[in-house]
Amino acid sequence: DIVMTQSPDSLAVSLGERATINCRSSQSLLYTSNNKNYLAWYQKKPGQPPKLLIYWASTRDSGVPDRFSGSGSGTDFTLTISTLQAEDVAVYYCQQYFSIPPTFGGGTKVEIK
Amino acid sequence: QVQVVDSGGGVVHPGRSLRLSCATSGLNISKFAMHWVRQAPGKGLEWVAVVSLNGTRTEYADSVKGRFTIFRDNSKNTLHLQMDSLRFEDTALYYCAVASPTRHWGQGTLVTVSS
Numbered sequence: 001d002i003v004m005t006q007s008p009d010s011l012a013v014s015l016g017e018r019a020t021i022n023c024r025s026s027q028s029l030l031y032t033s034n035n036k037n038y039l040a041w042y043q044k045k046p047g048q049p050p051k052l053l054i055y056w057a058s059t060r061d062s063g064v065p066d067r068f069s070g071s072g073s074g075t076d077f078t079l080t081i082s083t084l085q086a087e088d089v090a091v092y093y094c095q096q097y098f099s100i101p102p103t104f105g106g107g108t109k110v111e112i113k
Numbered sequence: 114q115v116q117v118v119d120s121g122g123g124v125v126h127p128g129r130s131l132r133l134s135c136a137t138s139g140l141n142i143s144k145f146a147m148h149w150v151r152q153a154p155g156k157g158l159e160w161v162a163v164v165s166l167n168g169t170r171t172e173y174a175d176s177v178k179g180r181f182t183i184f185r186d187n188s189k190n191t192l193h194l195q196m197d198s199l200r201f202e203d204t205a206l207y208y209c210a211v212a213s214p215t216r217h218w219g220q221g222t223l224v225t226v227s228s
Contacts, residue, residue, distance in 0.1 A: 040215075049218035049220060050150075093157065093158055095214065104157060
């Protein structure tokens, strides 16, 4: 199974500042035949199901604010929230869908400083 | 509009069984692999099981292999999870998830295994 490791476990950021979350996979998520990274990011708030933010490592899902961006390739990926808003307080998860089982990272809790 | 509704959760004794269901509307699930994902209290997201488009292939997390069975009825746009020999550690909120990555999720159904 592919192991997904997120860092940090939690971070506190001032409103309007940048938040950066890292995700590392135990093997490459880049499928060379289509040059796509099989990596997604989700936002999880209490009492709600996860919300898909990013797929193919850097493609924002429909309706996701452009302050959310994803980057990286191979085994190292980053989710960036460029200017943190109060409604962004949540736990963020990366997930690989390169192979079964589609494993999740341990999550990163984002709070307001 | 796509709707995904999970049901079937409840409180059950260890060793007993429970069947979860997921009803969908607004999409043809026969076009998607379907998953169950769970979140134990205070823990992260854990993938549980997947069933292929036509239901012939299934995969399970090691933690549930041999005890849980995922199956689907494309004619009714429904997904199910038969959970047998339940353990305390199966206590979690269970989500139905359409495809991976997942844009459409159920709201979750709570399973509590308690004596």
